[in-house]
Amino acid sequence: MSPGQRQLTRAAPRTAQGFVSHWTAVAGLRLHVRSRAAAGRPWVLLHGLAVSHRYLMPTAAALAGGPVHVPDLPGFGLSSKPRQVFDVEQHTAVVAAWMDTEGITGARVLANSFGCQVAVELAVRRPDLVSALVLVGPTVDPAAPTATGQARRWLADLAWEDERQARIIAADVRDARPRRILATLRLSVRHRIDHRLPLVQAPVLFLRGEHDPIAPTRWLRQAARLTPLAATDVVPAAGHNAITTAGTVVARQAMAFVAQYTVGK
Template sequence: MRLHVRERADLGSAQPAWVLLHGLAVSHRYLMPTAAALTASPTYVPDLPGFGLSGKPSRVFDPADHAHTVAAWMDAAGIAEAYVLGNSFGCQVAVELAVRRPDLVAALVLVGPTVDPAAPTAGGQIGRWLRDLLSEDPRQAGIIAADVRDAGPRRILGTLRHSVRHDMRRRLREVTAPTLVTRGEHDPIAPHRWISEAAALVRHGSTAQVPRAAHNAVTTAGDVVAAQATQFVAVHARAGRDLGEAR
C-alpha cells in the first residue's frame, strides 16, 4: 500500500523527529501550519491509510490498524524515539502506537483527543462536530472538502464507528511516555473536563489550552500548538538527561 508522507528531513539534526497524525476525515493538509512551525527538528506528516493521498485499502482501519501501519513505516524510514503529535482521531492512533511500540515514541502531544466518554456514540460526536463548526475559521472549508472527497463517506463513517468503540480511557492508562494533552479554548469535541481526565490517566501527563482556538487548533493556531509542544518536550528531555546524570 502506498503511504503519502510530507516531510522536512534534516539528516544532520540531533533532535528527535516529529511525527504528526491527522484526525478523522482529514489529511496531512490541515496539519501543515503546525508542521511548518516545528522548525528545529525533522518533521513527518503521513496520510493515514484511506485518507488524503495515501492508498485506499478495501477495509476501514481501526486505531490499532493505523498504528501498525505507522509503526511499519517508521521502522522502514529509520525513525525511532520520535515526538508524536496527534489531533482528534489521530490521538487515538498515537496512543495505540505508544502502547504497542514504546520504543518509537519518546513523548506524546494529544490535541483535542477523541472520544470523550461523555459522548460515546457516533451521533454524539457528529453533534459536537456540528457545534464546533460554529467556532472554526471558514477558510478551512476548502481543505476539509478536499479531504472528505479523498476519503469518501463510507470510510469516514466506518472510521467514526471504530473511533467510538475504541477504549481510550483504558489505553491511556497503559501509556508510559510523557504526554501533553491540550485543546482549543472553544473546542466542544474535547471539553476541558475530558482533557483533565485524559492527562490524569497517563503516567506522566500535563495539560494546556490554545487560546481562541476550537477543535482544529493545529490549523488555525499551528504556531501556538507547536510552541506548546516544543516547550513540553524540551522540559521532559532535560528532565530525562538530569535523571541519567543522577544515575
Template sequence: MALRLARMSRAERRAAVAAPHPFLGFVSHNVCAGRLRLHVREHLTPGAPAWVLLHGLAVSHRYLMPTAAALAPASVHVPDLPGFGLSDKPREIYGPRRHAEVVAAWMDRAGIGPAGVLGNSFGCQVAVELAIVRPDLVSALVLVGPTVDPAAASAAGQIGRWLRDLAREDPWQARILAADLRDAGPRRVLGTLRRCVEHRMDERLPLVGTVPTLLLRGERDPIAPRRWLERAAARTPNAMVGEVPLAGHNAVTTAGAAVAALAQSSGTSCRAASSALAPPPAEPAS
C-alpha cells in the first residue's frame, strides 16, 4: 500500500514560487540589516499580531509560504537568511547565533516585535538563539522539526535522516529545493550544515526563559523523532509537544494550515486546548 502523504495545494505551490511578484497578499521587500540586504516576503495587517518565520538549511522563504499564507491575516514576515534565497550572499558562512543577530537587527530596523517566531529545522536553532539574545523580540516560539537531535549530531547522521525523509515528502517540493540549492550553492549548504551540527540545541533550550514554546514534528519525520522532542521539551521551561498528521520533516510546506493553527494557539499560551498537543514527560529523577 502506498504511503499517504501530506501534500501542497495548487495555491500553495503558486505562493511558494511567486516572489518577487505579489500573490495572496504577500509582497517582497528588500530591507537592510546592518550591511546586509535581506529579501523579506511579507503580508502586513496594521494592528494584527506579528509572526516571523525562519527557514531551514539550504532552503529559503519559498517552502514556508503554505504556513505563512495560513497565518494571514496576521502580519507575517518571512526573511531569506543571509546567503539564501534572494538575500545577499556574504562570503562568511553564518551559524545560528550570527543569523539571530542579523534577524534582530532587521526586526529592530523594521519595528517588528515582540512577535511569534516560527522556525523549521535549522531555523529552529536560529529562533532559539534569537529568544536568548533578544527576548524582547519574541512573544512565542514554535519549533517545527527542530535540529539537531543529539542522537544524530553529525553531518553524516543528519544527511542519513534527510535521505530517509525524502520518501515522506510531497514530490512537488523538488522544484522548490532545486531553486533554493541554486541560490545558496554547495559551499554555503555544506558550511551551514557544519555550523548546524556544532550547535548544541539541547543545551540552549533551557536558556529561552518562560516564553511559551511549542515543539512540533510531522508524525513521519525521521529527522526530529518524538523521543528527541520530548527530551527537548523537558529541558525547556514552558514547552509542549505536538504532532502534525501525515507530514514529514517539512510539515510547514505540506501541512501549513495545521501548523499555523497550532502556532496561533501557542501564541497566547502553551496550555491552549488542542487534541494534537500533549505535555512533555517529567525529567527523570537523578
C-alpha cells in the first residue's frame, strides 16, 4: 500500500479522493456507504468478515468507468450495530434493499472473502441488480467447512499479509466487536456457496492472491467449474487481502474482465 492508499482507508467519514460518506435508512438500519460519483455503470464492493469499507478502498480508488459504492454491512464499520447477528441471506436482503433505495441496478459487484458469499446470493436472488461478479478469495471452500478450519487458514495467511494493514483491521475489529465476528464466522460456514454458484447467471471472475491459503487454487478451479460463465486469475505476490495490498492490480483485472460483458449493455 502507498501512503495515499493508507490515508484513504482511514479517511471516513471525511471526504477524500472524491469519496464521500452517506447513510441510508434500510430495514430499520443506518447503512454507511462510501461513494464516488461518475458516469457509467456502477461498481458495488462488498467487504469480508470482521472488516469494513476501509480495507476495500485501495481497490475502490483504482476502479474507473462508473460510480463506486462501498457499503459497510450491518454490524460492521460505520453502519448500525443491530443486536442480531446477520447471516449471509440477511446481509443479502439488506444490500438488495439499499440498492433498490438508491436505484442501483446492473452493478459490477466486486467482493472479498465472506462478501463473496453475499455477492453470489445477491446475483442468484436479484439478477437484475448484478451484471458481473468479481470474487476475490471467495469463502467457504468446501474442503474447510468449519469455523475452526477457516480460522486455521486465516492464521496461515498472516505470513503473507502486509503488516501495515494492522491499523485498518484493528479499527474494524473495534467497530464490529469479537462476539459479532465469531458469530458471523459460524453462520458463514453454513452457507454453501458451492451449491449457489450453478445458479448465477452473470459472468464471474474468480481471483485469488498467489499465496492465499483461504482460497487455494484447487477451490477456485472447482468454483469456476460449477459456474456457468466463469474465469479465474491470480494476483501476483498477494495473500488473502489482495484487494488491500494489491488494489491497483485487482482493479485492473476486474475492469478488463467486466469490459468483455458489460460495455454497451
